[in-house]
Amino acid sequence: MDAYEALVTRVSPKELGEPAPDDATLCKIVAAALRAPDHGRLRPWRFIAIRGEGRKRLGGVLAAALNRRDPNAGAELERERQKPLRAPLVLVAAVHITPSPKIPRVEQILAAGAAAQNILLACHALGYGAVWKTGAAAYDASVKEALGLEAADEIAGFLYIGTPAAAPKAPAPLDLAGFLKVWPDE
């Protein structure tokens, strides 16, 4: 698949199964992330790969965090616990913020977001599927701590990675005119 085709055909598959990329392929995918643009070369992106039983531990962390946020969560707790099992590989895309008078925090988060998008695109180009999710867990201090992140760090997303269960539908085309203007309008 050429680069432009990968850009315009990427979608978030509904269901992801085995196989996930193996360790060597994951390194190739993360290498694509490291080519994201990055003001000041701060390299703010961090990735945490969670496979196998690790996903169950992550499920426990997510459920405990939800229970703390909402002691009346009830049946939602089990749903939260099962979330990491939706794909054989969960790649946590985190942002390590370097305090800087020149590079604002938002630019460091944008660079890490661009890196995360490169992960999605590299997965797609190599025949895998990937879905970017956040939810309240991504902003929960106890989840960050359990993953070994610092309090000032951010979780940009949980990237669910595996093999699409079905051939993805072609994305619905959007009307370009709603998103692209020429200025000044003469």
Ligand SMILES: Cc1cc2nc3c(=O)[nH]c(=O)nc-3n(C[C@H](O)[C@H](O)[C@H](O)COP(=O)(O)O)c2cc1C
């Ligand atoms: C920062 C970010 C966070 C997201 N979080 C969620 C989420 O928690 N739940 C969800 O269903 N979709 C989430 N999405 C959207 C999906 O990843 C996906 O892009 C969307 O369903 C549209 O599908 P498509 O990627 O096939 O166009 C998020 C996207 C971004 C960029």
